Amino acid sequence: MSSPRFFTDAGIEVPAVTAAQMREVDRITTEETGPNLFQMMENAGRNLALLALAVLGEVWTSARIVVLAGSGGNGGGGICAARHLVNRGISVTLCIAEPGDLDEVPAFQRKIFRSTSGREITPTSLTVEPVDLVVDALIGYGLRSAPRSPVSELIRWANGSGAPILALDIPSGLDATTGGTPGDCIQPHWTMTLALPKTGLLPQRTGQLFLADIGIPEQTYRRMGLSYVNPFTKGFWVPLTCR
Numbered sequence: 652m653s654s655p656r657f658f659t660d661a662g663i664e665v666p667a668v669t670a671a672q673m674r675e676v677d678r679i680t681t682e683e684t685g686p687n688l689f690q691m692m693e694n695a696g697r698n699l700a701l702l703a704l705a706v707l708g709e710v711w712t713s714a715r716i717v718v719l720a721g722s723g724g725n726g727g728g729g730i731c732a733a734r735h736l737v738n739r740g741i742s743v744t745l746c747i748a749e750p751g752d753l754d755e756v757p758a759f760q761r762k763i764f765r766s767t768s769g770r771e772i773t774p775t776s777l778t779v780e781p782v783d784l785v786v787d788a789l790i791g792y793g794l795r796s797a798p799r800s801p802v803s804e805l806i807r808w809a810n811g812s813g814a815p816i817l818a819l820d821i822p823s824g825l826d827a828t829t830g831g832t833p834g835d836c837i838q839p840h841w842t843m844t845l846a847l848p849k850t851g852l853l854p855q856r857t858g859q860l861f862l863a864d865i866g867i868p869e870q871t872y873r874r875m876g877l878s879y880v881n882p883f884t885k886g887f888w889v890p891l892t893c894r
């Protein structure tokens with residue numbers, strides 16, 4: 652099967668990468684060119700919050716948002732977005748799947764979140780109260796196998812909540828390289844992928860797809876041998892179409 656190709660509305664093609672290639676982009680960025688992980692995660696989370704506000708539209712001031720976060724880089728972006736949304740007076744509930752397992756940078760995001768008025772709950776405390784938006788930041792390109800508990804329960808809760816879902820980077824449970832689903836998988840209305848689209852982001856799995864800038868300089872992509880033209884023009888995210 653040929654790899655999907657991704658284009659902006661202006662016709663700029665953005666190269667799609669596998670999870671392994673994205674991990675290498677990440678390595679070159681963090682070890683050689685910068686930005687560092689703290690900076691990229693902040694950029695990811697801020698863009699995610701802005702996109703959440705955009706998809707909510709006029710109801711944003713009275714919106715109730717649940718942010719589901721995992722323990723890795725994907726979860727950290729979600730926790731960061733949760734803070735930016737709370738800082739705008741929105742009712743945000745943060746649910747971290749396994750709070751005892753947070754990596755260093757997401758743990759720092761959680762520390763900052765704890766100085767907001769946002770609420771943090773455990774997975775077993777999630778209720779069926781109406782929600783306007785669910786933000787899925789459970790797993791990104793780090794998926795290892797079929798999602799296990801409690802992540803699998805959170806995916807099923809989100810899909811059954813009746814609320815639209817905005818997924819960060821990859822719908823949790825989707826294999827970023829193949830587009831396969833070894834188990835439960837988030838069914839999003841929108842996906843905001845980071846830096847470059849991944850080969851597994853098939854249109855039937857992502858809902859409307861957006862690409863967000865996390866500040867990676869062109870040098871990083873050149874070192875990977877990728878043909879890259881800045882797709883963002885003056886903005887910080889763009890819609891992407893898969894052909």
Ligand SMILES: NC(=O)C1=CN([C@@H]2O[C@H](COP(=O)(O)OP(=O)(O)OC[C@H]3O[C@@H](n4cnc5c(N)ncnc54)[C@H](O)[C@@H]3O)[C@@H](O)[C@H]2O)[C@@H](O)CC1
Pocket residue numbers: 673676677680688691692695721722723724725726727728789790791792793794795796797798799800802819820821845846865
């Ligand atoms: N340059 C980039 O691409 C950047 C990526 N970032 C984000 O970081 C993500 C990658 O971060 P990580 O490498 O930490 O990986 P992820 O955060 O995608 O996934 C790792 C987490 O998922 C859990 N997990 C994996 N498989 C599971 C399964 N089958 N069941 C239950 N839990 C499972 C792991 O226990 C771990 O907590 C990207 O998808 C993106 O969202 C950002 O942090 C900013 C920089």
Ligand SMILES: [K+]
Pocket residue numbers: 725787788789790791818819820821822823
């Ligand atoms: K996700």
